[in-house]
Amino acid sequence: MSSETGKILTTDGIPLEESLKQAEKKNKIKAFLLVAPLLLFLIITYMIPIGDMFSRSIDDKMVTNMLPKTYKAMETWDGKELPPEEVFEAFYLDYKILVKNKTAGKLQTQLNYEKNGFKSVLKKLARKQKKFEEGNYKEQIMKVHKRWRNVEYWRAIKRRAPSYTYSKYLKGVDMYSNEDGKIVQVSEDRRIHRILWIRTVEVAFFVTLFCFLMAYPIAHLLATLPMKYSNLLMICVLLPFWTSLLVRTASWMILLQQQGIVNDFFVWTGLVANDNRPEMMYNKTGTYVAMTQILLPFMVLPLYSVMKTISPSLMRAGKSLGATPAVAFFKVYFPLTIPGIGAGCLLVFILAIGYYITPALVGGASGTLISNQIAYHMKSTLDWSFASAMGLMLLTGVLAIYWIYNKLVGVDNIKLG
Amino acid sequence: MALPKYTEPHYRIWHYFYLLVCGCVFFFLIAPLFVIFPLSFNAEEFLVFSDGMKRLDPDAFSLRWYKDMIYGTKNPWGLAARNSFIIAIFATLGSIILGTLAALGLSSRHMPYKGLIMAILISPMIVPLIISGVAIFFFMAKVGLAATHLGIILAHIILGTPFVVITVTATLSGFDHSITRAASSLGSSPYNTFMKITLPLILPGVISGGLFAFVTSFDEVVVVLFLAGLDNTTIPIQMWTGLREQLSPTILAVATCLIILSVLILLTAELLRRRSERLRGINR
Numbered sequence: 275m276s277s278e279t280g281k282i283l284t285t286d287g288i289p290l291e292e293s294l295k296q297a298e299k300k301n302k303i304k305a306f307l308l309v310a311p312l313l314l315f316l317i318i319t320y321m322i323p324i325g326d327m328f329s330r331s332i333d334d335k336m337v338t339n340m341l342p343k344t345y346k347a348m349e350t351w352d353g354k355e356l357p358p359e360e361v362f363e364a365f366y367l368d369y370k371i372l373v374k375n376k377t378a379g380k381l382q383t384q385l386n387y388e389k390n391g392f393k394s395v396l397k398k399l400a401r402k403q404k405k406f407e408e409g410n411y412k413e414q415i416m417k418v419h420k421r422w423r424n425v426e427y428w429r430a431i432k433r434r435a436p437s438y439t440y441s442k443y444l445k446g447v448d449m450y451s452n453e454d455g456k457i458v459q460v461s462e463d464r465r466i467h468r469i470l471w472i473r474t475v476e477v478a479f480f481v482t483l484f485c486f487l488m489a490y491p492i493a494h495l496l497a498t499l500p501m502k503y504s505n506l507l508m509i510c511v512l513l514p515f516w517t518s519l520l521v522r523t524a525s526w527m528i529l530l531q532q533q534g535i536v537n538d539f540f541v542w543t544g545l546v547a548n549d550n551r552p553e554m555m556y557n558k559t560g561t562y563v564a565m566t567q568i569l570l571p572f573m574v575l576p577l578y579s580v581m582k583t584i585s586p587s588l589m590r591a592g593k594s595l596g597a598t599p600a601v602a603f604f605k606v607y608f609p610l611t612i613p614g615i616g617a618g619c620l621l622v623f624i625l626a627i628g629y630y631i632t633p634a635l636v637g638g639a640s641g642t643l644i645s646n647q648i649a650y651h652m653k654s655t656l657d658w659s660f661a662s663a664m665g666l667m668l669l670t671g672v673l674a675i676y677w678i679y680n681k682l683v684g685v686d687n688i689k690l691g
Numbered sequence: 692m693a694l695p696k697y698t699e700p701h702y703r704i705w706h707y708f709y710l711l712v713c714g715c716v717f718f719f720l721i722a723p724l725f726v727i728f729p730l731s732f733n734a735e736e737f738l739v740f741s742d743g744m745k746r747l748d749p750d751a752f753s754l755r756w757y758k759d760m761i762y763g764t765k766n767p768w769g770l771a772a773r774n775s776f777i778i779a780i781f782a783t784l785g786s787i788i789l790g791t792l793a794a795l796g797l798s799s800r801h802m803p804y805k806g807l808i809m810a811i812l813i814s815p816m817i818v819p820l821i822i823s824g825v826a827i828f829f830f831m832a833k834v835g836l837a838a839t840h841l842g843i844i845l846a847h848i849i850l851g852t853p854f855v856v857i858t859v860t861a862t863l864s865g866f867d868h869s870i871t872r873a874a875s876s877l878g879s880s881p882y883n884t885f886m887k888i889t890l891p892l893i894l895p896g897v898i899s900g901g902l903f904a905f906v907t908s909f910d911e912v913v914v915v916l917f918l919a920g921l922d923n924t925t926i927p928i929q930m931w932t933g934l935r936e937q938l939s940p941t942i943l944a945v946a947t948c949l950i951i952l953s954v955l956i957l958l959t960a961e962l963l964r965r966r967s968e969r970l971r972g973i974n975r
Contacts, residue, residue: 301801308796312789323826525723628819
């Protein structure tokens with residue numbers, strides 16, 4: 275100790291405070307270095323690709339890159355009347371290159387999305403433009419088809435000028451921006467996505483509800499039975515938990531088929547006639563039954579771990595103070611289990627809202643969910659930017675729920691097995 | 692659970708009703724698994740219990756579908772099983788190494804931004820698999836790893852590490868850091884301390900996290916569906932294809948094998964959990 279400075283020094287002569295700070299810093303770096311490999315790995319292979327999904331979903335560079343001169347010429351055009359000669363000339367030059375490179379088809383399709391009837395006009399122009407003479411392109415183009423005199427078509431081209439678009443997100447909720455740039459709904463018979471969103475939330479909600487109603491009594495039983503019985507019964511929860519998802523789905527496909535055991539049982543009890551067996555698979559019923567059974571362990575386990583900590587003497591105290599069993603349960607026991615209920619419900623809800631395999635196998639057409647639509651666009655239509663947009667919309671929903679989960683229960687309370 | 696003698700009748704009825712409900716739920720949970728077992732021994736091609744099976748006629752049972760699973764012509768299961776095991780083993784090893792290191796760092800009280808980093812590390816568990824699948828596919832396609840074993844292994848490491856991080860962090864929460872300091876003060880190198888002191892103590896957590904990672908990889912189908920080519924087919928992919936096209940009894944034979952595997956995993960996980968609780972001094 276040094277009395278002159280009034281500071282405590284280490285044997286090296288450095289003030290203790292400083293030395294401690296250095297040691298802390300060293301420890302911080304050490305801890306961070308341990309986390310760094312996984313963190314970097316996840317950021318590169320996972321977080322950045324999710325960000326990449328976003329840029330893909332708003333990417334609209336295709337048309338912009340196909341008509342560079344046109345968009346440059348259009349910069350000063352206000353869009354009220356027909357564009358000036360320079361725009362016509364630029365468009366002619368851009369389009370000539372596209373026709374020569376045999377990529378005009380893409381532009382035709384893209385602009386047809388923007389304005390119906392554009393395809394035929396462009397096709398005609400592709401045929402006629404070979405005979406064009408130099409100068410006065412405005413006249414020549416307008417002569418090819420009368421629609422070129424319609425300012426609407428030029429506005430449609432101008433609308434595609436930005437290299438980004440949120441049209442995929444609008445499409446995800448069955449909306450689009452029309453010719454005037456207003457956001458409107460698609461015609462009623464084509465609103466498929468909104469039905470899927472509603473159905474996804476509905477299925478997730480009811481599966482969560484069914485899981486809760488079924489899990490609560492058995493979690494209570496498991497938590498109150500003596501260890502040697504509850505361990506045995508716990509296997510009934512843990513074995514399905516550890517069993518392959520596909521195996522469990524397969525067993526439901528066997529059980530629920532028309533000649534399956536569940537139907538056999540209904541016929542045997544006389545509930546339904548043998549020749550009138552209900553369809554229990556390839557519809558919502560199948561999705562509900564299979565998903566409830568598959569997700570049930572995720573509800574039981576958090577409930578069980580909370581109930582295990584509740585002392586049975588609390589209920590006895592309530593009863594001895596004059597409460598009926600029902601009152602004691604609702605006033606004493608139930609409020610104590612709310613953290614477990616929150617954890618279980620949100621866990622099951624999050625899992626259910628992103629479910630893919632089971633609905634695809636037992637859901638049929640009326641039981642498919644938003645995830646199936648994403649997979650469909652990834653694998654069949656190859657509209658990856660739309661799949662990305664839908665995926666990100668789903669992700670936003672899940673993150674919002676997760677945020678609530680974190681506020682209510684805390685991430686650290688996730689328990690496994 | 693016996694009721695005391697003074698229980699009132701209506702409460703007694705309520706109690707038996709409660710037990711009945713519990714019984715039904717347990718039945719609902721476990722019974723579907725037992726349908727697969729007998730049907731996989733069906734001598735016929737249909738997926739219903741034949742009259743012979745209901746009479747327990749020995750001729751109605753056979754190992755036909757198990758033979759088909761192993762020796763069948765052009766059967767995909769051999770390749771699928773080999774791929775599944777290779778991918779799952781390497782993915783598990785990767786998850787264990789990366790996950791354990793990260794958990795060690797996260798458990799240190801010096802770790803800055805703990806909440807944020809933890810959220811990033813376990814995000815693959817919260818993000819719906821379909822979105823992870825799309826994102827990982829974009830990445831793997833960009834770096835040319837789509838339709839390769841390495842690509843699938845890396846994808847499964849992403850999905851498996853959160854489990855290892857969570858289980859090992861939980862094990863470390865009861866870890867007494869003074870023992871490692873004691874080892875260091877006695878002149879042990881950090882590596883030596885980790886291998887001889889820390890690792891043996893956290894091993895149950897590491898292994899049970901590894902089991903989760905193994906099962907995740909072995910059972911994973913959504914991401915593999917995007918990534919796999921013809922040579923990387925796995926058991927879940929084959930089952931998925933089979934279930935979509937035609938539910939054949941061979942699939943049930945495979946499913947039975949998978950159930951047996953999951954029983955083994957369950958037993959291991961339970962033994963580890965108990966051992967870990969004993970080591971951490973949790974007595975219940």
